[in-house]
Amino acid sequence: MQDTLRYYLRKIESLRLGRSRGVPAPHKPLLLLSILDLIEAGEIQANRIEPSPRLVEAFLRYWKHIGVGHARVFLPFYHLRTSGFWHLHPRKGKELVLGSVRAFNAMSQLAGMIAYGSFDDELFALLLEPVAREHVRQTIIDAHLPRYRSVIEDIVNENREVARTERCLLRQAERSIATSDVPESPVRSAAFRSVIMKLYDYTCAACRLRIITLDGGSAVDAVHIIPFSISHDDGIGNGLALCKIHHWAFDNGLLSLDDRYKLIISSTFDETGPAALLLHNLKDNQILVPSRKPFHPSLHAVRWHRANRFQA
Ligand SMILES: [Zn+2]
Structure with missing residues (x-):
């Protein structure tokens, strides 16, 4: 396995999850799985992941089975930036406002300020390759959602x-x-x-x-x-x-x-x-x-x- 892939798999394993009702919140891993699905379907072809209805729908397909309460997709979209490999790109004129935002409370508010998110270029290149993408998917499941392996595999299929x-x-x-x-x-x-x-x-x-x-x-x-x-x-x-x-x-x-x-x-x-x-x-x-x-x-x-x- 190439070093770059190994490096990112380790980063994904050590992703810090938020906590919800005392247990690790699945938002970040589910957002990553949703993005993988859109890449695989050919809907994301460039390293420019927009907070779009397609992304929300892809996220909800997992959330329905795995999440509890409201599926607030804007939370991981924003907080994934602490991973080090996910970057937010503010809309023109919103650069300063974004810097002062502590949290979002709606997808529309986020989409009004953030044009898109992106991965490190090296990671995105790996996600375009089916074999590396599958390694990433399996690592997300093993590290953060092992209980839900069969549910996730059914959704992916x-x-x-x-x-x-x-x-x-x-x-x-x-x-x-x-x-x-x-x-x-x-x-x-x-x-x-x-x-x-x-x-x-x-x-x-x-x-x-x-x-x-x-x-x-x-x-x-x-x-x-x-x-x-x-x-x-x-x-x-x-x-x-x-x-x-x-x-x-x-x-x-x-x-x-x-x-x-x-x-x-x-x-x-x-x-x-x-x-x-x-x-x-x-x-x-x-x-x-x-x-x-x-x-x-x-x-x-x-x-x-x-x-x-x-x-x-
Ligand atoms: Zn009408």
Whole structure:
């Protein structure tokens, strides 16, 4: 084993953990495992780890099984800097403020001040190599989370399957391969949600709302344009990101899309409320679509929705 790897494995073994209710808090090791997963999935390719919704979601997959109480991802993101191999990069103009901060109390507060974290370059280069990355993962588990070995291995394997399925959905969309009539599977559903959220950046296609909570919850859903129960289609062309209210309105036929992805609004309902929230005010607005055409909603799905759900 090369010396550099051995050096970092020792650093990871001796990582000082915070304490929570008298026991070592798993935040730092879980953050490291989450970053390894995103590197492996190809979502982190540069030594620039942003406090993003993807990172929060990856962290929560572990936290659900291993953590207790609120998953405060911003804690390890900040405190890992004492490891010596993790560095914080303030946003422009926030350098001085960051220096005086003692603690963060929300991911959004952290993201407002810190653009990204990074590893020592030598360590990041090792994390890009599958064999070295596995050594790092095993060291994290052995040193800090031995009781949870099998839970962690199950999560890593599931993440691998979801990432593989996501790549498959992207490939199928790029090559216009039919995606309907597939059996329902939790991995495929997770991959559909994940790929749609990524393509739409957690933003409602109709109103551009983007809310992400401290615990990784999102006000935006990955929606099947033709319901899965009818189409059995988890393809990207059958997907759309919509906030809760526009998801509900879409499923109930109050809004739909024309062939140029402009919103059309049903004339069958009354509404009152602040102008910014009224569905009728969205009429003719162009929805947000992913930048690449193969990932746009399919016209087949859009036309189906208009013919079968929309209440003109
Ligand atoms: Zn919306």
